[in-house]
Amino acid sequence: MTAHAQTVLICGATGTAGRAAAMALRDDGQSVIAYGRTAPDIEGIEAVTGSMQDTSALSAVFASHKIDSVVSCLASRSGTPSDAWAVDHGANLDLLAAAKHAGVGHFVLISAICVQKPRLAFQHAKLAFEDTLIRSGLPYSIVRPTAFFKSLSGQLDRLRAGKPYLMFGDGTLTACKPISDADLGRFIASCLTDSARQNAILPIGGPGPALTPRDMGKALFDALGISPGFAVFHPV
Numbered sequence: 001m002t003a004h005a006q007t008v009l010i011c012g013a014t015g016t017a018g019r020a021a022a023m024a025l026r027d028d029g030q031s032v033i034a035y036g037r038t039a040p041d042i043e044g045i046e047a048v049t050g051s052m053q054d055t056s057a058l059s060a061v062f063a064s065h066k067i068d069s070v071v072s073c074l075a076s077r078s079g080t081p082s083d084a085w086a087v088d089h090g091a092n093l094d095l096l097a098a099a100k101h102a103g104v105g106h107f108v109l110i111s112a113i114c115v116q117k118p119r120l121a122f123q124h125a126k127l128a129f130e131d132t133l134i135r136s137g138l139p140y141s142i143v144r145p146t147a148f149f150k151s152l153s154g155q156l157d158r159l160r161a162g163k164p165y166l167m168f169g170d171g172t173l174t175a176c177k178p179i180s181d182a183d184l185g186r187f188i189a190s191c192l193t194d195s196a197r198q199n200a201i202l203p204i205g206g207p208g209p210a211l212t213p214r215d216m217g218k219a220l221f222d223a224l225g226i227s228p229g230f231a232v233f234h235p236v
Contacts, residue, residue, distance in 0.1 A: 018073030020185030164231035171214030177205030
C-alpha cells in the first residue's frame with residue numbers, strides 16, 4: 001500500500017503489459033481508471049470506454065477526474081507503418097497533450113528495448129514519442145522492457161499446427177532476458193513511487209541468462225516434444 005494513493009489513468013489496459021500494470025497499480029493502493037475502446041475485466045478498476053482518436057472524450061476523462069499520473073501502455077497491433085505512427089506516436093501525442101493541459105504530475109510510458117537500434121516503423125514511432133515526452137517538461141518514466149513471455153508463448157499455436165517458429169535472420173543476432181507479465185507490472189507501478197525511476201529511461205528484463213530468439217524457439221519445441229523448425233520473419 002502506498003503512503004499517498006494517487007489517481008492513475010492507464011491507457012492500453014487490455015494488452016499484456018497494460019493489464020499487468022493496471023493490476024499492479026491497484027494492488028499498490030492506487031485508484032486506477034482505464035480508458036480505451038474496450039473495458040478491461042479487472043476487479044477494482046474503473047473503466048471508461050472511448051477511442052484514443054476521440055480527443056474530446058479523452059479530455060472529458062481528465063476534466064471529470066483529478067488525475068495525478070498517466071501510464072501509457074499503448075501499442076500498435078499490426079506494427080505496419082501507418083498503424084505504428086497512428087498509435088505508438090499519434091495516440092500518445094494526444095494523450096500527452098491532454099495530460100499536460102490537465103496538470104498531470106507524471107507520465108509513464110511503456111516503450112520497447114528494441115528502439116535502441118531502430119529499424120522498423122513501430123520502433124521509429126516509439127522513439128519519436130520518447131523524444132517528445134522527454135522534451136515536454138512533464139516528469140516522465142520511460143520503461144523499455146525486453147520480450148514478454150506472453151509474446152513467446154503466442155507462437156505455441158503455430159508450432160502445434162506444424163508451422164515454423166518465426167524470427168529475424170538466423171535468430172542469433174540478439175539476445176534478451178524475457179520478463180513475466182507480473183514482474184513487468186510491478187516495475188511499472190514502482191515508477192510512481194520510486195524517485196530514482198523518474199525522469200529516466202529504464203531498460204528492464206527478467207532473471208536468468210540472456211536468450212536468443214533461436215534459444216527461445218528451441219525451448220518451445222522442447223516443451224511440445226516436437227522437432228524444431230524455424231523461418232525468417234520479413235517485416236512490412
